[in-house]
Amino acid sequence: MTDKKTIAFVLYPGLTALDFVGPLQVLAVLESFGLPYEAVTVAAGRDAFRADSSVWFTASHTFAEVTEPYGLIVPGGGGPTFTAMTDETLLGYVRDAARTAAVVGSVCTGSLILGAAGLLTGRRATTHWAAMPMLAAFGAEPVTRRWVRDGPVLTAAGVSAGIDMALHLVGELAGEDAARQVQLAIEYDPRPPFGPIDWDTTDRALVEAWMTQEATAALEAHPDLRSRLLTGGRAPR
């Protein structure tokens, strides 16, 4: 590696592509401005694997090549993320890297992987809104915010929130002016065509059912973890 500070995005099969590409893009622009950071992707190996959409990814580095990153960011997803929560190789990497990292981050349900690695105990944290009750299973204090910083732990809400979190991180690392330049480069001046989410009137049932079903199917062979997640750490009824 170089004398740049390395931020490693932890990839695994089936993850939600936008969870890591959003913040990766933000940090890559920072690098293109000549600032001393580099954003890389890491995975167990160099195999290509499919995201949760029709594209295949290959990480730039293996876990073994990036042992002490300045920061790590774990993206989320549906079923494959619940599966990753039981992947000891991935959990081992996350745990080891977190020992020395100044930023231990996640996007969306990636925070559940941080939780499974034992990194959220006593921490305020967030996740995808439909997975929020699951955070408590790992001793975290769930917080409904776009991103939450608690010590080294920096967690973002669902999917697209990774962009906001990464711009905030650029502000921390390189200052507000740099963050504004990155925002300008990716023309991040959002205009959701149907306006912002109206949390009070939105019908959440479809997405909530999808999330529960993904967890249920992916953790069939891990009934204890499944039960813990689906009851938010409380004893099941």
Place this chain on the structure above:
Amino acid sequence: MTDKKTIAFVLYPGLTALDFVGPLQVLAVLESFGLPYEAVTVAAGRDAFRADSSVWFTASHTFAEVTEPYGLIVPGGGGPTFTAMTDETLLGYVRDAARTAAVVGSVCTGSLILGAAGLLTGRRATTHWAAMPMLAAFGAEPVTRRWVRDGPVLTAAGVSAGIDMALHLVGELAGEDAARQVQLAIEYDPRPPFGPIDWDTTDRALVEAWMTQEATAALEAHPDLRSRLLTGGRAPR
């Protein structure tokens, strides 16, 4: 292919990853809800290639496998996008697919590829703000908006604008309720940490210089095209 309507994202080496992953994610969620669309990625071949950030990707299909998509979307980038404007294989695919496609789309400087394929003549279109003067080189009428629809041609502004454009497209294809469900699934409730872009006070010089430099370097062997682009189709001084 299936009886679903296929939307093909055209990939090429060095493109800006978020340009295609943003709208791909939006359309993939639509598909996960069981609606009759599929979003795929297409490229000349099945080689893995690097994006403009530290990740490699491989398209799910070759150009030859998706000859008459319902829609196509061309992402943009910096230098590699200017290089792609001179890639006859890619331009030929875009031109052929556009003959029957109901949606001929682009994100960011991807519109310059549409222009190079001859698809923007007389069309209102947009692109990354720093490339806006270049659109006129292809007979397009540049419009400063988050996305612009003119007949089948649907162009988005820079990088992150592809998410807004894709949500608009979901609204067109499947209705506003479906678009709101997708927005909820990807928790697209943006909160830029330093607020929206203030176009009146922002210092645009760094990004503008970067864009000009990327075009200049990438088109060194194509001085006529380079000159046309950098003068917006007017005679160079």
